[in-house]
Amino acid sequence: MFDQNYKFTVTDRFLEYVKIDTQSDDEAAGFPTTLKQLDLSRKLVAELLELGLKDALMDDNGYVMATLPSNTTKDVPVIGFVAHVDTSPAVSGKDVKTIIHKNYQVTDIKLPGNPDAVIDVANNPDLKDMKGFDIITTDGTTLLGADDKAGIAEIMDAVNYLLAHPEIKHGTIKICFTPDEEVGRGTEKFDVAKFGAKYAYTIDGSTRGEVETETFCADAVIIDFIGKNVHPGYAKGKMINSIKMASSFIESLPKSSLTPETTEGREGYVHPITINGTEEKTTVKMIIRDFVTEKLKEYENMLEKLVKESVEKFPGARYEFKVIEQYRNMKYVLNDHPKVEEYAIEALNRLGIKPIQSAIRGGTDGAKLSFMGLPTPNLFAGGHNFHAITEWVAVQDLEAAVKLIVTLAQVWEEKS
Ligand SMILES: [Zn+2]
Known part of the structure; x- marks a missing residue:
């Protein structure tokens, strides 16, 4: 049972962490993409050391790792908890001014610093479950940064709780706070061997109760349409305009299905994201998504067929079609380790x-x-409302996540 008298530290920690601007940069080539992220990482190392996690350390790439040692004689698999320090490049997270709307009564929340910023119940159905809760927002001028400083604060408070409650048995617990998740590079220099966990959980979801074990399978496709450029004044019978080839291809793409704007749930899509070119050469970049790997291949074959048909209309032209694997549905891996999901559900129950x-x-x-x-x-x-100025989180949900992490550690020990 969770100690009903426990004085949570999660909200105070969260309100401190969001004061530190940790925005990552999707244009930067270096790693981490911004050094300011490490201002928070360094603070977290100091706090972990203060809590008593003696090996807490930030490595050369800005990853914070620490170990909460086992307090059981059982042989429990090492479990990791992971969250990211950076916030989205989409909206500034500098000078965050938080507001706590206490004892919320399911009304639209107007953010005072920005007349356009309203968190309305109609577009935030989860607000209906928040009656009486304390909702944290900004003043409407910046991001809040609950993605993912909520996750960090929750992991920190769970460690605090476990240290204060040695009667709760748990195996070795590993903590990792990564940079650059928002720019898709959070695992780029993640040293899995050094981390030393057998299984882990990212604490980076949204609504209370979420357990996410499935992601898209993702490929990128890069298509070069190659034509021939000559001075337009003397181009008769010679010029092959690649821009027109690319346009013909784009026009041939499915419109009422297989697009982001016409799909949901478990439906996949093919989606052009950029087009760049001159008469000589035009490059179309696309992203391909589905929950099933084989489907990606199907979509890619379809795309290549459409490319061919467009290029064939331009004698003398050619194309290059390149597929780049991006990531795969984690369910393929998790299916081999059903306990990881089962225990999370057990803890929630x-x-x-x-x-x-x-x-x-x-x-x-x-x-x-x-x-x-x-x-x-x-x-x-x-x-x-991740990545938006209307981002919000309830104090009671922060606390629920702390309970979940603690209970999950307990479930792993009990079942081992
Ligand atoms: Zn996140």
């Missing part, structure tokens, strides 16, 4: 929280980690 199992129409760091040998589903952190 013990806490009386209804598990929400959904497939993510995107990728997660956990998906990449799963294929790097560390099966890692994603659990809720409580935040909503």
Whole structure:
């Protein structure tokens, strides 16, 4: 049972962490993409050391790792908890001014610093479950940063709780805070062997109860349409305009299905994201998504056929078609380790929280980690409206996530 008298530290920690600007940069080539992320990472190392996690350390790439030693005689698999320090490049997370809307009564929340920023119940149905809760927002001028400082604060408080409650038995617990998740590079220099966990959980989901074990399978496709340029004044019978080839191809793409704007749930899509070119050469970049790997191949064959048909209309032209693997549905890995999901659901059930199992129409760091040998589903952190100035999180959900982490550690010990 969770100690009902425990004084949570999660909210105070969260309110401190969001004061530090940790925005990552999708244009930067270096790693980490911004050095300011490490301001938070260094603070977390100091706090972990203060809590008593003696090996807490930030490595040369900005990854914070620490170990909460086992306090049981049982042989429990080493479990990791992972969250990211950076916030989205989409919206500034500098000078965050937080507001706590206490005892919330399910009304639209107007953010005072920005007349356009309203968190309305109509577009935030989860607000209906928040009656009486305390909702944290910004003043409407910046991101809040609950993605993923909520996850960090929750892991920190769970460690604090476990240290204060030695009667709760658990195996070795590993903590990792990564940089650059928001720019898709959070696992780029993640040293899985050094981390030393057998299984892990990212605490980076949204609604209370979420257990995410499925992600998209993702490929990128790069198509070069290659024509021939000559001075337009003397081009008769010679010029082959690649821009027109690319346009013909784009026009031939499916419009009422297989597009992001016409699909949901478990449906996949093919999606052009950029087009760049001159008469000589035009490059179209596309992303291909589905929950099933074989489907990607199907879509790619279809695309190549459409490319061919467009190029054939331009005698003398040619094309190059390149597929780049991006990531795969982590379910393929997690299927071999069913306990990882089962125990998360068991922990939720013990806490009386209804598990929400959904497939993510995107990728997660956990998906990449799963294929790097560390099966890692994603659990809720409580935040909503990620990457927007209307981001919000309830204090009670922050606390629920702390309980989940603690209970999960306990379940792993009991079942081992
Ligand atoms: Zn996140």
